[in-house]
Amino acid sequence: xxxxxxxxxxxFHNAAIRGIVTSVGEQCVRFVDEGPxxxxxxxxxxxxxxxLGLNQRHIVKDxxxxxxxxxxxxxxxxxxxxxxxxxxxxxILVTQxxxxxxxxxxIELQHRLGLPVTSMAFDMRLGCSGFVYGLSVAFSxxxxxxxxxxxxxxxxxxxxxxxxxxxxxxxxxxxxxAILVERTPSESCFQLYSDxxxxxxxxxxxxxxxxxxxxxxxxxxxxxxxxxxxxxTLQRVPDMITSMLSYADVTVDELDYVILHQPNKYILxxxxxxxxxxxxxxxxxxxxxxxxQNSASIPGTISGFLSEPFTSRKLKxxxxxxxxxxxxxxxxxxxxxxxxxPSFIGLGD
Amino acid sequence: MSEVExxxxxxLQTVIAELDNPQLAEVTATTDIIGNVDSFTxxxxxxxxxxQLEALLGKYVTLADETIFDxxxxxxxxxxxxxxxxxxxxDAS
Numbered sequence: 001x002x003x004x005x006x007x008x009x010x011x012f013h014n015a016a017i018r019g020i021v022t023s024v025g026e027q028c029v030r031f032v033d034e035g036p037x038x039x040x041x042x043x044x045x046x047x048x049x050x051x052l053g054l055n056q057r058h059i060v061k062d063x064x065x066x067x068x069x070x071x072x073x074x075x076x077x078x079x080x081x082x083x084x085x086x087x088x089x090x091x092i093l094v095t096q097x098x099x100x101x102x103x104x105x106x107i108e109l110q111h112r113l114g115l116p117v118t119s120m121a122f123d124m125r126l127g128c129s130g131f132v133y134g135l136s137v138a139f140s141x142x143x144x145x146x147x148x149x150x151x152x153x154x155x156x157x158x159x160x161x162x163x164x165x166x167x168x169x170x171x172x173x174x175x176x177x178a179i180l181v182e183r184t185p186s187e188s189c190f191q192l193y194s195d196x197x198x199x200x201x202x203x204x205x206x207x208x209x210x211x212x213x214x215x216x217x218x219x220x221x222x223x224x225x226x227x228x229x230x231x232x233t234l235q236r237v238p239d240m241i242t243s244m245l246s247y248a249d250v251t252v253d254e255l256d257y258v259i260l261h262q263p264n265k266y267i268l269x270x271x272x273x274x275x276x277x278x279x280x281x282x283x284x285x286x287x288x289x290x291x292x293q294n295s296a297s298i299p300g301t302i303s304g305f306l307s308e309p310f311t312s313r314k315l316k317x318x319x320x321x322x323x324x325x326x327x328x329x330x331x332x333x334x335x336x337x338x339x340x341x342p343s344f345i346g347l348g349d
Numbered sequence: 350m351s352e353v354e355x356x357x358x359x360x361l362q363t364v365i366a367e368l369d370n371p372q373l374a375e376v377t378a379t380t381d382i383i384g385n386v387d388s389f390t391x392x393x394x395x396x397x398x399x400x401q402l403e404a405l406l407g408k409y410v411t412l413a414d415e416t417i418f419d420x421x422x423x424x425x426x427x428x429x430x431x432x433x434x435x436x437x438x439x440d441a442s
Contacts (some may be wrong), residue, residue, distance in 0.1 A: 043367030044389075051393040167389075226388045227418030235415040266392050266413075273411050 008192040009247060015142035016186035017135075017179055019081040019339035020310070021073040022303035024058040024290050025158070025174035026346030031055055038166035048170070053265025053284075057173040057291025058345065059158035066097045067105050069176025070152035071112050072347040077178040078113070080339040083148065085114040090141050090149040091121040094130035094295050096324070097155045098123055101208070109152060127155070127202070128261045128323025129192075130295030131177075132331050135319075136190040138181040151179045154296035160204055162221040171264070172222075173291020177299035180339075189248050190331040193240065198326035201228035229323070233267055237322050238274050240330050244318060248332035252277055255332070256315040257306065261322055262286035262297040290343070295321070303343040310340040353439060354432045356405050360398040364390060376428050383418075383425035391417065391425065402439065410435075410442045 031054045035045035048054045060069065070093060078085055091113070093106035110121035126133050131153045138149040154176030161168050204222050205215035237260070245251065252258065258277050260268060268284035275282075286293065286301045293300040298319050302310055309315060315335050322328035350358075358376065365373050365386070372385040383391065395412045403409050412435060416422040424434030 041367075046367075047364070047393045048389060051389065051396045230388070230392075230413075231415040231418055234413055234417075266396055269396075270411050270413050273409050 010136055010140065010190040010192075012139045012143050012186075012188045014183055014185055015139040015181055015188065016184045017333065017335050017338055018182045018184075019077050019180040020177060020299045020302050021077040021080065021339075021341060021344070022175055022177040022296060022300045023069045023072040023076075023344045023347060024293070024300070025060040025064070025069070025156070027059050027061055029057050029059060031170055034170055038164065038170065040166055051266050052171070053288040054170055055288040057170070058175070059172075059291070060156050060174045064156065064347070065099050065159075066095045066154050066156045066174075066176055067093075067099050067109055067112075068347055069154055069156065069174065070178060071109060072344065073176050073178035074109070074113050074150055074152060076341070076344065077150070077180055077339070080341065081180055083180065086116050088115050088148050088150050089119050089146045090138070091115055091119060092124060092134050092137055092149065092151045093121075094124040094126055094134040094151065094153040095155055096125060096127050096204075096294070097157065097160055106152070126325070126327055127294050128263070128297065129321040129325065129327040129329045131298045132190065132319055132321045132329035133192060133327070134295070135179065135181070135331065135333075136192060136329070138179075139188060139190070142181055142183050147183045149181045151181060153177050153179070153299065155294040157222070157292070157294055160222050162219060165221070167226060168222060168224050171287070171292050173287075173293050175290060175293035175296035175300050177296040177303070179299060186334050188331060188333040190329065191240065191244050191247055192329040193236070193327070195326045198228065198232055201225045201232060201326060202324040230267070232326055233263070233322060234270065236326075236328055237271055237320065240322070240328055241275060241318070241320060244320070244330040244332060250316070250332060252281070254316065255281065255318050256309070257317040258282045258320075259298050259301050259306075259317055260320045262301060263292055263323070294323075297321070300343065302340055307340050307342045310335060310338055312337060351432075351436065352405060353402070353436050356401045357398055357432060357435055360401050361394060364394045364397050378427065378429035380428040381426065382428060382431060383423050388418065398435065402435070406439060408442060410439050412438060
């Protein structure tokens with residue numbers, strides 16, 4: 001069997017996004033304030049602001065979790081779309097920071113939201129590729145017969161990084177998004193990839209049942225090999241996007257938006273220039289305002305910067321996520337006028 | 350010294366200006382760049398070099414690729430490698 005034959009490609013005709021709501025952590029942390037506490041000099045702070053776009057980020061208050069953020073988003077989503085919780089047939093929670101390693105936090109969330117016991121609920125353990133992966137599973141469920149699915153994505157990443165690690169702590173933001181997917185005629189296609197050989201590029205040691213010699217001496221917080229992640233992104237993402245455009249039979253010019261996961265300004269600017277995508281089609285500022293929102297970064301970008309166009313007109317967009325796993329995925333989807341209010345700060349209204 | 354090398358040198362000096370880095374105080378063809386700075390400085394150097402090259406050439410040249418941080422293949426192993434790499438990318442873009 002050739003590599004082309006084993007490609008994970010999906011094409012759908014009857015599933016579409018009807019609404020997106022994103023809630024971000026209530027605390028706004030400014031990089032100029034936290035930099036000195038991380039041992040960074042003024043020059044280093046200025047350098048990181050300029051190169052990576054570090055400016056501020058939103059994180060949860062003590063004790064709040066990803067499930068709390070996703071619950072807040074899902075409640076607003078149901079209300080905004082005027083949908084009864086009892087009519088939702090499936091809830092998918094994509095996160096690396098569940099409330100418990102067992103049972104699935106999606107089931108707790110299902111209960112909190114008042115979904116019926118006749119609905120299915122399960123977790124998917126993915127990071128920055130997670131929105132596209134979760135969406136692909138939701139679209140698959142719709143195409144297989146369900147009418148209405150909620151996908152929740154996000155992480156309280158500030159709770160799994162070492163707060164004193166200047167290489168990773170000031171990058172991460174906390175967010176939880178909820179996306180309503182329904183049965184309706186709409187064309188979309190997905191390509192999904194994974195490469196476990198890059199497992200250690202981003203990893204939380206001592207977070208499961210295995211401990212290896214490489215884990216010795218490491219804390220149970222996210223460890224990042226920045227160079228490996230950088231190389232992975234530049235090696236894989238451009239090829240994925242080229243392949244996605246071909247599979248979807250579209251050009252960049254025919255897309256309204258190209259919305260990528262938002263790791264940092266330099267990477268995004270580099271990808272933008274390589275793909276020759278104009279500034280207005282490809283937002284790159286999410287990380288500078290909210291922090292790296294992991295699996296919520298794509299819906300977080302829509303909520304944070306593209307609420308008006310997604311609310312007011314029909315669009316064709318590419319979404320692409322990439323990161324921990326290593327895992328990467330992209331899709332081209334059509335959206336009608338969806339419910340997409342601006343991001344909510346914190347859990348309240 | 351070519352115009353491109355002059356721009357790259359200016360970019361390097363800008364990036365390391367406020368960093369205490371005596372190894373890069375004087376750059377020669379054989380100076381090891383990647384071994385003397387951290388990964389954030391590399392990213393900053395690429396960004397600064399790209400901005401200054403754009404001002405010189407009137408076009409944006411992307412300098413990052415998957416070899417940048419490669420311990421054996423990085424174009425930043427020596428200064429002369431870096432200049433050759435950037436000049437080639439400028440010619441190709």
